[in-house]
Amino acid sequence: MSTLKNKIAVITGGNSGIGLATAAEFIAQGAKVVITGRKQAAIDQAVKELGSNATGVLADTANLQHTDALVEKVKALYGSIDILFINAGVGNFFPLESATEQQFDQIMGINYKGAYFTLSKFIPLLKDGASVILLSSVSATTGMANSSVYSGSKAALNSLAKVAATELAGRKIRVNSVSPGPIDTPIMDKMGLDAATREGFAGAIRNSVPLKRFGSSTEVAKLVAFLASDDSHFITGTDYIVDGGISINAVMP
Numbered sequence: 001m002s003t004l005k006n007k008i009a010v011i012t013g014g015n016s017g018i019g020l021a022t023a024a025e026f027i028a029q030g031a032k033v034v035i036t037g038r039k040q041a042a043i044d045q046a047v048k049e050l051g052s053n054a055t056g057v058l059a060d061t062a063n064l065q066h067t068d069a070l071v072e073k074v075k076a077l078y079g080s081i082d083i084l085f086i087n088a089g090v091g092n093f094f095p096l097e098s099a100t101e102q103q104f105d106q107i108m109g110i111n112y113k114g115a116y117f118t119l120s121k122f123i124p125l126l127k128d129g130a131s132v133i134l135l136s137s138v139s140a141t142t143g144m145a146n147s148s149v150y151s152g153s154k155a156a157l158n159s160l161a162k163v164a165a166t167e168l169a170g171r172k173i174r175v176n177s178v179s180p181g182p183i184d185t186p187i188m189d190k191m192g193l194d195a196a197t198r199e200g201f202a203g204a205i206r207n208s209v210p211l212k213r214f215g216s217s218t219e220v221a222k223l224v225a226f227l228a229s230d231d232s233h234f235i236t237g238t239d240y241i242v243d244g245g246i247s248i249n250a251v252m253p
């Protein structure tokens with residue numbers, strides 16, 4: 001399939017999980033991809049896996065100077081881009097009453113401020129007709145305990161997608177968000193949970209999904225690739241849920 005033939009894409013947080021699977025899907029569909037992350041070794045490994053149509057750039061999305069440098073590197077490489085997939089994010093979960101300012105700033109700094117300024121600073125490089133996808137979460141529209149800061153950061157992204165879709169419509173640039181439910185990626189290993197707590201958490205989540213499983217990164221990547229492609233030309237300012245039905249929140253199973 002070559003739906004994304006000759007398109008240039010930037011994916012933040014492209015060395016792992018959903019970002020890496022989406023980079024592989026974009027390349028399989030004919031695109032050239034720039035991926036970012038905070039760890040050089042992980043970026044190098046991902047680029048090795050993805051092959052010669054991938055370029056890696058070390059850039060912490062929470063650091064606006066890194067974002068400026070990323071924009072300059074992409075400009076020097078390709079001049080302009082067709083697809084911007086703002087995917088980099090972290091998950092940390094704790095009760096509202098014990099939240100610290102540091103936890104708040106870390107999550108909001110990466111998931112919202114980082115995403116916001118990535119979009120803002122890439123606007124001059126977006127081609128007319130480009131597609132922007134923001135990686136949100138079903139947490140944005142549900143009320144899972146202990147997710148107050150994470151959910152807020154993702155709800156802010158949904159709002160940003162709508163405002164940006166309005167502001168950029170004059171240039172035929174489309175902006176949408178994608179909201180996954182539980183997806184099997186390394187994100188849970190990064191939460192600092194011990195093995196028993198992690199398995200208990202994963203089991204409880206799995207049980208709440210009507211389809212009784214976690215989704216895969218590739219299942220999210222296929223949706224993102226559709227929104228990135230010209231097949232979704234008339235879709236902008238909306239949120240797409242890919243969650244095995246967890247947000248149905250059925251009163252009775």
Ligand SMILES: NC(=O)c1ccc[n+]([C@@H]2O[C@H](COP(=O)([O-])OP(=O)(O)OC[C@H]3O[C@@H](n4cnc5c(N)ncnc54)[C@H](OP(=O)(O)O)[C@@H]3O)[C@@H](O)[C@H]2O)c1
Binds near residue numbers: 090091114190
């Ligand atoms: N997995 C799920 O169940 C799920 C559900 C809903 C939404 N999401 C969202 O999906 C997105 C991808 O997560 P994932 O599940 O694929 O997890 P993941 O495998 O941990 O991938 C996260 C990616 O984001 C990057 N990243 C994190 N902080 C960054 C920063 N400050 N600057 C640059 N890159 C950064 C990571 O790179 P480094 O390793 O270099 O930091 C990594 O490449 C996140 O926005 C997450 O909130 C995930």
